[in-house]
Amino acid sequence: MAYLSISGVRKTYGSPRGPVTALKGIDLEVNEGEFVSILGPSGCGKSTLLKCIAGLEDASAGKIAVDGRALKGPPQNMGIVFQRDVLLDWRTILDNVLITAEFAGLKGPAVRERALALLGRFGLGGFENRHPWELSGGMRQRAAICRALLCDPKLLLMDEPFGALDAMTRDDLNLELARIWQDTRKTVVFVTHGITEAIFLSDRVVMMDRNPGRIVEIIDIDLPRPRHLAMRESAEFGRYVAHVRHLFASLGVLKDDAP
Structure with a gap:
């Protein structure tokens, strides 16, 4: 049984022009001790999904369970880090x-x-x-x-915690977070819009698209641990980056300048 289970989740907000669907058909399972990043462009519902997992917002449809228990408010034994401190x-x-x-x-x-x-x-x-x-x-x-x-x-949720930091500080904190995870094997769900960051940190990367927010692909990251910043220069790491960029380009999220 997955430690975190998300099944058929939809989130809809009301607006003067009618309902707006922020998330649609979200299905995801995260195993205990796994590090999973949710990657996607602004407006794809990454933070909304994290808030639903944290019990800070209710899903409009579908089910979320943590450690086998249906979610009713913030789950026990959870830590959360927001975009702002x-x-x-x-x-x-x-x-x-x-x-x-x-x-x-x-x-x-x-x-x-x-x-x-x-x-x-x-x-x-x-x-x-x-x-x-x-x-x-x-x-x-x-x-x-x-x-x-x-x-x-036991469960650590992180909503773009390093997005506003300079590149050197971000790299430093990526390394420390990787060491913390290596030592404790907490279950981590990490929201980011950084392709390199997601690949470097994760066991799996969940790629999302917008209008409405949905999962388009889940990528297993088969890179050895512990990981070091120099790994980002390797051919294998580069292939993961190229795959993600190509998929986002095919969705119109990124421009693909390849011939």
């Missing part, structure tokens, strides 16, 4: 990370030590008493990831 400026970085434990009713030295260890792992050691407005965008997003990981969630 959503840190509270009046709390220190450490206190922002500890919010997750507060909501779960956890406290004590062990929780604090875990928070400090995560901050150290993500390069934020020594910044725990700073406030968000004192940190760069990349550092803030690192803190947001620490917050999501604090209670050791």
Whole structure:
């Protein structure tokens, strides 16, 4: 049985001009410990699908189950990282990370030590008493990831968490996320519009198109782990990139300049 099961999901919004279908006929199964990226252009419903998985929005039709249980609100044992860090400026970085434990009713030295260890792992050691407005965008997003990981969630949902970061910071966080996954084997659903990022991180890449949002192909990424940035220069990696670009070009999402 898949850890995450999505069957026949449709999401429709009302509008002054009538209903708008954001998602249609979404079928997807994610195994426990698998890293799956959802890849597609803006407006294809990637974030909407993630919100439905997180129980933040209800599907208009279809079923979603997590760990064999039909979804009714946010699933237990879930961590989520949004596009924006959503840190509270009046709390220190450490206190922002500890919010997750507060909501779960956890406290004590062990929780604090875990928070400090995560901050150290993500390069934020020594910044725990700073406030968000004192940190760069990349550092803030690192803190947001620490917050999501604090209670050791079994399911980690990430909605384009690195989209607003510079290329070097993004590469650094891709590597750290890959190491975290390698160490913990959490079930990860990662939304991105970056082709290289999706291939580098994932066991499978779910490709979506828009109008309405739908899955057009699921690609198994058969690349060895652990993965290093130099792998992106390999011929095998390049073939995955070319395949994705060609498919998106055939859908009119990308221009294909090949003869």
